[in-house]
Amino acid sequence: MARTLSRLLGIVFAVSALTAFSISSADAVDDAPVGVVELFTSQGCSSCPPADAVLGELVKQGNVVALAYHVDYWNYLGWEDTFSSKQSTDRQYAYARTLGRKSVYTPQVVINGRDHINGADKGGINKKLDAFDKSGRGLNVPVAAKLDGEKIKINIGDGQGKANVILVYFDRQNTVDVKRGENSGRKLTYWNSVRDIQTVAMWEGKAVELDLPVSVMSGDGYDGCAVLLQTMKTDGVPGAIIGAGVVMDANPS
Numbered sequence: 001m002a003r004t005l006s007r008l009l010g011i012v013f014a015v016s017a018l019t020a021f022s023i024s025s026a027d028a029v030d031d032a033p034v035g036v037v038e039l040f041t042s043q044g045c046s047s048c049p050p051a052d053a054v055l056g057e058l059v060k061q062g063n064v065v066a067l068a069y070h071v072d073y074w075n076y077l078g079w080e081d082t083f084s085s086k087q088s089t090d091r092q093y094a095y096a097r098t099l100g101r102k103s104v105y106t107p108q109v110v111i112n113g114r115d116h117i118n119g120a121d122k123g124g125i126n127k128k129l130d131a132f133d134k135s136g137r138g139l140n141v142p143v144a145a146k147l148d149g150e151k152i153k154i155n156i157g158d159g160q161g162k163a164n165v166i167l168v169y170f171d172r173q174n175t176v177d178v179k180r181g182e183n184s185g186r187k188l189t190y191w192n193s194v195r196d197i198q199t200v201a202m203w204e205g206k207a208v209e210l211d212l213p214v215s216v217m218s219g220d221g222y223d224g225c226a227v228l229l230q231t232m233k234t235d236g237v238p239g240a241i242i243g244a245g246v247v248m249d250a251n252p253s
Contacts, residue, residue, distance in 0.1 A: 035129040035138055036065045036228060036241045039119045040092045040108045043081040043190075044074040046182035051107030051119030056191040058122070064129065065226050065244045067168055069194045071106060079181030083171070083193040091197065094237045112138065113230060113241040141203075141243035145227045147214060152247055154210040154227055156203055163229045163242060165201040165210065170194050172223035172248070195222055203229055214249075224248045 039055045041048045058066040069088035070081045092104045099116055107119030111128045114137060118124070132138045141159035145152065156165070170192045177187050201210060216225075229243035 031144075032142060033065045033139060033244055033246075034063050034133050035112050036226075036244045037067070037125060037129070038091075038095075038110045038113075039066070039068045040071055040088070040104065040106055040110070041068055041119065041190075042071050042074040042084065042106050043176060043178055043183060043188065044077045044079045044181040045106045048107045048119070049183065049186070049188055051109070052188060052190055054120055054122045054125070056189065058125070059191045065228075065246055067170060067192050067194055067226055068190055070190075071104075074106070074181075077181045079178055079183070082176055083174075083190065083195065085195075087197055088194060091238070097235070097237045098233065098239060113238055137240065139241070139243050141229055143227055143229055143243040143245040145225070145245040145247040147247055147249070150214050152212045152214055152216070152225065154212070154245070156208050156210070156229060156243065158207050159203075159205055159242065161205060161231060161242075163203045163231045164199045165203055166228040166230055167198045167200055167212075167216075168194055168226040168228060169196040169198075169216075169222040170224050170226065192224065192226075222249070 037055070037058055039051055041052055052068065055066050055068055058064050069091060070083035070085065071089040071092055072081065072084040072086055073089055075081060075084060092108065095110050095113070095116070096102070096104050098113065108116055109119040109125055110116050111125065112132050114132065115128055117128060142157035144155045173189065173191055174193060175187055175189045178184060225247050227245045227247070228241050230241045231239035233239045
């Protein structure tokens, strides 16, 4: 999960404030996600498979950005999660500080960076997404991401405030034969398993266009990349997610 030199060199992109460029809500309404669902899970956690299945259902539901962060603190139970990373664990603990919690748990879902719920509660997740959307605490800044030849083009619209532009690289789908630990003997399917997270730019309320080389995604064999527009609190911990989009590699390596 460590950032490789090639990945760091690969993130050389043009960022420009475009006075004539904007994404209107009318342009984005059909494809815009209603929210971001971040599941913190582990292959070594017996309570997690129902939540992993729910995340797969949310991916197929199609109107949310759904991501699975595999934490590493259950690896001691006898099975090392094949997607686990300290980076995912650190993100969950950062959210604990954001949400005023003293501890973390799996399966935990964080919605729009604003609230949390048990990851197996699909009805509760959709209810919170709907409530955030209706109260104006949803994804209010349009974000569009697409493959364009050798580039990933990211367009971010106008809005209020400042936020980090975060890229979350993931594998679309994997089936894992768990041989030890609490889920020993089970074949489990995982969706949108996060493999790397990078902050690549700042957004300051003005429409911008970012061009990245497509190699930053396909070079490591990842299937997709989520773009999160996330506010940051004064102490550096993640805050509300106010915009999001996803780009998929049509020909993953």
